[in-house]
Amino acid sequence: MHNYVRQISIFHTMNRYLTLVFLAIVALGCDSRLPDEVAEATDNLPEVIDFNFHVRPILSDRCFHCHGFDENGRKANLRLDVREAATAVIAESGNTPIVPGNPHKSAVVERILNQDPELVMPPKESKLELSAEEKAILIKWIEQGANWKEHWAYIVPAKAELPQVKNQTWPKNEIDFFVLKKLESLGLQPSEEAARETLIRRLSFDLTGLPPTPEAVEQYKQDQSTNAYEKLVDRLLSSRHFGERWAWEWLDVARYADTNGYQGDPTRIMWPWRDWVVKAFNDNMPFDEFTIKQIAGDLLPNASRTDILATAFNRNHPFNGEGGKIPEEVRVQNVFDRVETVGTAWMAITLNCSRCHDHKFDAISQKEYYQLFDYFNQTSETGKGSSGTIPPVVDVSPEEDLQKIAALKKYLIEIANEVDEVEIDKFPREADQPASKSKKIQEAAGSFFNAFDNQAFDRGQFVLRKIYEHFTNKDPSYANLVQKLREARLEYDRQLSENLQVMVMDQLPERRSTHILSKGNYSATQEEVFSGVPAVLPELPDGMENDRLALAKWLVSRDHPLTARVTVNRYWQAFFGRGIVKTIEDFGVQGDLPSHPEVLDWLAVDFQESGWDIKALFKKIVMSATYRQSSKVTKKLLEADPENKFLARATRMRLPSWMLRDQALFISGLMVDSLGGEPVKPYQPEGIWEEATFGKIKYQQGQGDELYRRTLYTFWRRIVGPTMLFDNSSRQVCEVKALRTNTPLHALTTLNDVTYVEAAKVLAERTLRAQKMDSDRLKYMFELATSRKPKEKEISILTDRLEQLKKQYSEAEEEAKKITAVGEYTPATTLDLTDHAAFTVLGSLVLNLDETITRQ
Numbered sequence: 058m059h060n061y062v063r064q065i066s067i068f069h070t071m072n073r074y075l076t077l078v079f080l081a082i083v084a085l086g087c088d089s090r091l092p093d094e095v096a097e098a099t100d101n102l103p104e105v106i107d108f109n110f111h112v113r114p115i116l117s118d119r120c121f122h123c124h125g126f127d128e129n130g131r132k133a134n135l136r137l138d139v140r141e142a143a144t145a146v147i148a149e150s151g152n153t154p155i156v157p158g159n160p161h162k163s164a165v166v167e168r169i170l171n172q173d174p175e176l177v178m179p180p181k182e183s184k185l186e187l188s189a190e191e192k193a194i195l196i197k198w199i200e201q202g203a204n205w206k207e208h209w210a211y212i213v214p215a216k217a218e219l220p221q222v223k224n225q226t227w228p229k230n231e232i233d234f235f236v237l238k239k240l241e242s243l244g245l246q247p248s249e250e251a252a253r254e255t256l257i258r259r260l261s262f263d264l265t266g267l268p269p270t271p272e273a274v275e276q277y278k279q280d281q282s283t284n285a286y287e288k289l290v291d292r293l294l295s296s297r298h299f300g301e302r303w304a305w306e307w308l309d310v311a312r313y314a315d316t317n318g319y320q321g322d323p324t325r326i327m328w329p330w331r332d333w334v335v336k337a338f339n340d341n342m343p344f345d346e347f348t349i350k351q352i353a354g355d356l357l358p359n360a361s362r363t364d365i366l367a368t369a370f371n372r373n374h375p376f377n378g379e380g381g382k383i384p385e386e387v388r389v390q391n392v393f394d395r396v397e398t399v400g401t402a403w404m405a406i407t408l409n410c411s412r413c414h415d416h417k418f419d420a421i422s423q424k425e426y427y428q429l430f431d432y433f434n435q436t437s438e439t440g441k442g443s444s445g446t447i448p449p450v451v452d453v454s455p456e457e458d459l460q461k462i463a464a465l466k467k468y469l470i471e472i473a474n475e476v477d478e479v480e481i482d483k484f485p486r487e488a489d490q491p492a493s494k495s496k497k498i499q500e501a502a503g504s505f506f507n508a509f510d511n512q513a514f515d516r517g518q519f520v521l522r523k524i525y526e527h528f529t530n531k532d533p534s535y536a537n538l539v540q541k542l543r544e545a546r547l548e549y550d551r552q553l554s555e556n557l558q559v560m561v562m563d564q565l566p567e568r569r570s571t572h573i574l575s576k577g578n579y580s581a582t583q584e585e586v587f588s589g590v591p592a593v594l595p596e597l598p599d600g601m602e603n604d605r606l607a608l609a610k611w612l613v614s615r616d617h618p619l620t621a622r623v624t625v626n627r628y629w630q631a632f633f634g635r636g637i638v639k640t641i642e643d644f645g646v647q648g649d650l651p652s653h654p655e656v657l658d659w660l661a662v663d664f665q666e667s668g669w670d671i672k673a674l675f676k677k678i679v680m681s682a683t684y685r686q687s688s689k690v691t692k693k694l695l696e697a698d699p700e701n702k703f704l705a706r707a708t709r710m711r712l713p714s715w716m717l718r719d720q721a722l723f724i725s726g727l728m729v730d731s732l733g734g735e736p737v738k739p740y741q742p743e744g745i746w747e748e749a750t751f752g753k754i755k756y757q758q759g760q761g762d763e764l765y766r767r768t769l770y771t772f773w774r775r776i777v778g779p780t781m782l783f784d785n786s787s788r789q790v791c792e793v794k795a796l797r798t799n800t801p802l803h804a805l806t807t808l809n810d811v812t813y814v815e816a817a818k819v820l821a822e823r824t825l826r827a828q829k830m831d832s833d834r835l836k837y838m839f840e841l842a843t844s845r846k847p848k849e850k851e852i853s854i855l856t857d858r859l860e861q862l863k864k865q866y867s868e869a870e871e872e873a874k875k876i877t878a879v880g881e882y883t884p885a886t887t888l889d890l891t892d893h894a895a896f897t898v899l900g901s902l903v904l905n906l907d908e909t910i911t912r913q
Contacts, residue, residue, distance in 0.1 A: 092170075094189035099197065101190070106198040108206045110650055115194065117418055117646040119185050120178075126422075127415040137165075138420070138646075140205040157203040160196045169195065208419075209651070210405075210644040211593055213618045214658035231663075232681040235655045236704050245697060248686040248706040253278050255687070255913050257289060258844040259707070260679060262912050263632055264293040266302030266716050266767075267723050274844050290679055294672050297732060300339030301769050303671075305715060306631065307334050308769075309786035310402050310793055311373045312394075315736050317445055318375030318775035318789070322750060325376075325445035329453045329559050330369035331769075332733040344624060344669035345613035352399065352609035355562050365451045365561050371395045371433065372560035375775060375789060378443035388440030389579040395433040396426070398791040403612050404619040405626075405644035405793075412577040419645040420593040424573060428589035431571035432608045436562050449563040454556040462556055465549040472542045473514035479538060480509065502527065513542060521546060564604065594618070613669065619644060621661035625674065626651075627793055629660075632678050634708035634795075635700065641794045652702050688913050710912045711797060714782045715768040717807060721816035721904055722765055724841050726823050727882065729762040736772035737763040740811035740880075741780050749777040764812075764881060781810050807905050815880025817900035821893055822884050824900070831859060834896065842903040855899065862895035 106112060116137055117125075123132040135154055136142035143155045143165075152164035160166045168178040169192055179185040187195075198204075219231060220238040227247055228234050240247060251259070257277045261269040269277075277289055293299065313331060316322045337347055350357070352371065354364035374394040377387045393412065400408035410416045411426035437449050452459060486495035492509035493499070499506050505527075508520045516524075521543040528536040571588075575581035588603050590596070595616045601607040612620050623644060630636040637657045640648035651657050660674065667673045678684055688707040701708045712720065722728035738759040746756040754774075758764075771779045773788060783803055786792040807813050820838065828834040835855045839847040847855070866873040873894035884893075903909060 092189060092192075095170075095192050095196070098188075098190040098193040102193055102197055106194055106201055108198070108204055109209045111194050112198050113206075113208070113646055114650065115187070115191050119187060119191075121418045121646065123183075125418055126420050127417050129414055130417060140203070144203065155199055155203050158200060160199040163199050166196055166199065208593075208646055209654065210622065210648075211618050213595075213616050214622060214661040216659050216662045217655045220655075227682055229682040229685075230677060230680055231659055232656055232677065233683050235653055235659065236681075236683045239653060239703055240705055243697070243703060245694070245703065245705045247682065247704075248689065248694075250682070250685045251687040251707060251913070252845075254845040256286070256685060259912060260289060260293055262712065262716065263679065264290075264302065264675065265296050265298035266305070266719055267298055268720055269844055271840050271844070274840075286685075287680065290676055294676060297339055299672075300335040300337070301732070301767055303338045304331065304335045305769055306627075307338075309788070310398075310791055311370050312375075312398070312786075312788050312791055313373050314375075314773040314775040314778075314788045316773070316775045317378055317447075319377045320379045321443070322754070322774060322776045323378060323443070323445035326557055326559055327369060327373060328734070328736055329557055330366055330373075333363065333366055333369075335733060335769075338671070341670065341672045344664070344671055346669070348403065348613050348620070349606070349609040352612070353562075353604070353606040356564060356604060356606040362451055362453055366453055366559055368562035369559050371398070371562055372438075372447075374398070376442070376447055378447075380443070382440075383579075384440030386440070386579045388438055389574070391438065391440070392430055392433045393577070394790065396429050399433075399612075400429070401642055401791045401793060403623060405623045405638075405640075405642055405648070406619070407643055407645060407647075412574075414576075416645075418647045421591050424584070424586055425589070425591045427571060427573045427586045429591075429608075431586060431588040432605050434569055434571045435565050435604070437565055446558050447560055449561055450558040451561045452556050452558055458552070458556050462549070462552050465545070465552055469542075469545045469549045470514060472538075472545050473512065476513035476538055476542050479535060480513070483532075483535065484509070501531070516542075516546075518543065518546060518550070562605070615665055621664050621669075622657055625660045625664055626657060628671075628674065629657075629678070630795055632675075632684060633701075633704065634710045635702070642792075653704075707913070711799070712910055712912055713795075714785060714803075714806070717910055718768045718781055718812055720909075721807075721813050722767075724904070725816040725818075725820040725900075727765045727816055727819050728767065729765045731762075731766065734770065737766050737770050738772050739764045739766075739779075739781075740815075745777055745780055746774065749774075760881070781806060781812060804905065807910065808901060811880055813904060814876070814897075814901065815882055817904055818877055818879055818893075818897045819882055820900040820904070821896035822888060824896055825888055825892060832856070835859065835899075838896070838900060838903055842906065842909045855902075858902070859895055859899055862898050863891055866891045866894040 103111070120137050123130065124135045124137045125131070126138055134147055134149060137154065144153065144157060146153050147164075150164075154163065154165045156162040165178075168176060169187055171177045174181045179187070217235075219234040222228065222234055222237045223241055224237060224246075227237055237247065250256075254274055257269045257274055261267060261273075277285065280288070282288070308331065311334075313327065315327060316324050350364055350367035352368070354360060354367040357364050374391055376391065393409075397409045400406045406419065406421065407416075408421065408426055408429070410419075411421045411423050413423070415422045438447065442448070452462065454462075480492070484492065484495045484497040484501065486492060486498075493507045495509075498509050502509065502524075505520070505523055508516065508524065511520075521539060525536050525539045525543060528539065571586055572582035573584050573586060575583055588608075590608070590611060595611070595614065595618075597603060597607050597611050598614060601610065611617060622638075626636040626638050627641055630641055637651045637653050638644060638649055639652075660677070663677065664670070664674050683704050684707070686704075686707045688709045690706055694705055698705060719728070738757060740758065741756055743756070746754050768779070768782070773779060775788060778785070778787060783806060784796045784798055786796075820841070824834045824838045824841075828837050832852065835852055836847055839851065839855065870890065873890045876897050877888075877890065877893045
């Protein structure tokens with residue numbers, strides 16, 4: 058009997074009694090026998106147990122919390138996350154946790170099989186258990202030599218050879234070979250290609266966020282050229298709507314909002330950065346450049362204003378400007394946010410777990426967390442300030458306004474310097490001593506003498522007014538000079554408020570010290586640390602100053618195993634409904650394993666080799682046969698793969714709420730198609746902002762074109778986001794995982810929100826003007842909404858409903874007037890009231906069809 062687990066299997070199949078006898082003999086040091094179900098589970102195990110795909114998930118989920126990387130939290134001096142420790146003798150007990158090749162001598166096996174509640178592992182109080190299959194996996198793995206592997210995500214990706222497949226005619230590019238190989242191994246076959254109407258609609262939403270026009274659908278259907286589909290893809294990729302569609306995804310990642318959050322929630326100017334993102338996508342900026350500029354554009358040689366503007370990415374976080382705040386605590390909290398946002402967006406590492414202690418599961422120590430913290434700790438932000446815009450900032454105003462502010466600042470500095478000189482003479486004090494220590498100031502200024510500690514240039518309007526009023530009678534000459542400074546400050550501040558000042562990153566001339574913070578407490582400083590990257594990942598590039606720019610370049614270096622994978626995976630989610638790694642935000646040992654690791658790695662390497670070309674990546678994905686499949690699903694296929702994990706069909710997905718609104722505006726003809734600019738305020742129920750701000754801020758609805766711009770340009774108040782949206786990121790922190798739920802609240806929005814009712818009203822007008830016969834009108838409206846022609850049965854249903862509505866509204870003129878009066882839009886000419894009301898309700902119906910709100 059050479060194979061321990063095979064012995065069990067043979068005895069079990071021969072005779073259950075013999076098995077029990079054998080198990081009693083080799084009871085592995087336990088008082089009870091090895092359970093029968095473990096022996097049974099052995100028969101269904103893979104021939105070779107893979108550490109990454111079979112063993113590590115078990116150890117990570119059940120063992121690493123107490124026996125993993127975190128030294129302070131480790132119990133029994135037992136570490137199972139590295140081979141050297143797990144196979145070494147434990148001094149205290151003399152046991153060896155894992156003896157490669159010998160499960161019956163391995164203490165781990167003894168403990169997982171033990172029936173004694175005091176000895177079994179995982180312990181009963183942990184509420185964790187191992188299944189029979191998991192126990193069998195661990196035993197067979199140890200028997201096969203207990204081979205460890207580095208975590209798959211930390212191994213540099215490489216392109217695998219394309220596998221051999223049976224169906225040679227189906228694949229259209231490399232993606233398809235890997236997908237088909239998996240399907241064939243599971244006994245599944247891919248679905249047929251989707252109809253042309255479905256494909257153009259799917260592509261249009263995926264690449265531009267908008268549906269196709271009926272004309273575009275017909276043109277594609279009539280194009281019989283062999284490259285008709287590719288021409289369609291290229292046209293959509295070159296659309297200026299491409300940048301608007303994909304900017305939304307990035308704004309969620311970047312936690313973009315137009316206010317600071319917290320009590321008061323003051324408005325900030327960040328929309329120029331949003332427009333930078335749209336332009337970057339439309340210009341197909343390489344993703345490595347996109348990365349470097351947002352993390353460290355200010356540190357680039359000869360950095361332009363636009364380069365500096367890009368770093369607003371890391372100032373998009375909330376800012377606490379409440380009274381009574383502790384500035385240093387606020388500043389440290391903001392640095393935490395930057396570290397963890399970069400960790401999530403580019404590496405899918407749950408860095409926040411290491412704020413207070415070594416990571417429980419991944420090889421990221423608390424010290425390494427604060428080494429990353431040091432990169433983002435060197436900006437001049439102080440945590441002070443309560444207005445919307447907190448320095449450091451970059452002014453991206455037109456040149457004329459920049460010249461105005463420069464001249465005003467020069468004059469302000471001159472007056473401020475004059476005030477400083479007068480005060481030094483008038484209120485003498487020792488060199489390097491704060492002004493408030495001057496007895497002259499204490500005597501002359503009264504209770505607000507501390508205000509003089511700031512240089513004159515740094516004093517605000519309140520302080521200057523107080524000084525002026527206090528000295529008006531005591532020292533008119535000095536008071537007049539202060540008033541002159543006050544007027545200069547007032548004019549400077551006025552111009553500054555009109556200029557486009559955007560919060561950005563900068564670098565301190567002298568390094569700020571960084572310390573490990575005990576339990577993440579801003580004031581509990583421990584060991585000093587210096588910038589560096591986790592040891593589990595590649596080292597920084599040679600010959601570079603170790604600053605944010607080095608970090609940014611490290612993230613997109615060719616030997617970094619995470620960035621390309623994480624980025625490809627996030628975009629794969631957008632096209633297929635779930636990532637190849639389902640846990641988009643977590644590529645660590647607690648995250649899901651990739652469903653198609655070869656596809657992920659092939660695309661990651663190809664992405665790098667293409668020069669980090671986003672549009673080339675998207676084209677590769679949408680040109681695949683995998684993407685082009687029909688979403689129709691059989692009962693058999695649904696049972697075999699309910700989540701469509703293995704991609705034997707296309708995934709049906711409800712459109713995100715922002716896309717639903719854009720679709721309604723587009724189909725109706727209401728959409729104002731302009732690019733960029735200040736945020737707008739479309740319809741919103743009354744009282745929402747007032748309730749959230751204790752009555753201090755009232756929503757001022759926009760007018761005219763402002764009501765009909767794409768949702769991307771909607772003003773986003775951080776403490777209460779746009780009310781027409783659901784299932785969207787809250788924009789409080791970095792979020793990358795798509796959220797899709799279904800509740801009655803969704804339908805209440807799309808059926809009753811002013812935007813949707815008005816869109817239905819204008820869609821009705823458009824339909825009534827375009828066609829004369831009701832039958833043609835129904836076909837026209839249906840095709841606008843679904844991108845296909847209706848079937849006879851569908852026309853029959855719509856006709857019956859139209860007749861009911863006409864009858865109802867012909868007998869209820871006031872109700873007809875009400876529904877056709879919703880919204881600010883007024884028809885250019887008079888329409889038949891009954892027809893307009895009836896088709897408005899019908900328009901609402903087709904805008905809410907499952908086929909309309911779902912990306913097939």
